[in-house]
Amino acid sequence: MFKPLHGECQCGQVKYELTAPEFVAYTCHCRACQKLSSSAFSICMQVPAEALNITQGNAASRVRVADSGNDLTSWFCTVCGSALFAQNSARPRIRTLYAGTLDNPDMVPVSAHIWIKRKLPWVVLPQQHRTFDGAGDWSEEYANDMSRYKPED
Numbered sequence: 404m405f406k407p408l409h410g411e412c413q414c415g416q417v418k419y420e421l422t423a424p425e426f427v428a429y430t431c432h433c434r435a436c437q438k439l440s441s442s443a444f445s446i447c448m449q450v451p452a453e454a455l456n457i458t459q460g461n462a463a464s465r466v467r468v469a470d471s472g473n474d475l476t477s478w479f480c481t482v483c484g485s486a487l488f489a490q491n492s493a494r495p496r497i498r499t500l501y502a503g504t505l506d507n508p509d510m511v512p513v514s515a516h517i518w519i520k521r522k523l524p525w526v527v528l529p530q531q532h533r534t535f536d537g538a539g540d541w542s543e544e545y546a547n548d549m550s551r552y553k554p555e556d
């Protein structure tokens with residue numbers, strides 16, 4: 404039984420709940436995430452879209468075209484601007500939660516790191532974790548849980 408996880412933006416105006424476990428948790432070192440987080444990388448969780456719901460407050464969205472050519476919609480707090488989650492037009496049933504906004508980000512089971520060709524040189528990754536030079540490939544994680552993820556729907 405999954406115990407729901409909760410998070411909120413920096414100012415607390417927007418609160419959300421995640422009611423199902425993630426497919427995968429990773430850090431992204433792409434330039435867009437460095438800009439988004441004003442830091443070295445973002446902490447991301449791929450989660451079922453229907454399991455991630457705003458429970459309080461207002462989030463606004465904006466769309467940008469990702470390097471893949473897909474539209475990437477991201478949601479952020481209308482008051483403090485914190486980025487909360489994003490959705491890729493190619494994967495409508497999945498959302499990318501920016502897991503640094505969770506109440507307990509230390510619970511996030513990061514096991515992989517993507518876009519490490521953009522990684523800042525002083526960031527040292529655990530040796531046992533998977534790494535990808537560019538975008539991650541989560542087909543294994545999705546295949547392990549096809550009941551929650553059917554990409555061709």
Ligand SMILES: [Zn+2]
Nearest residue numbers: 412414480483
């Ligand atoms: Zn806020």
Ligand SMILES: [Zn+2]
Nearest residue numbers: 431432433436
């Ligand atoms: Zn990124």
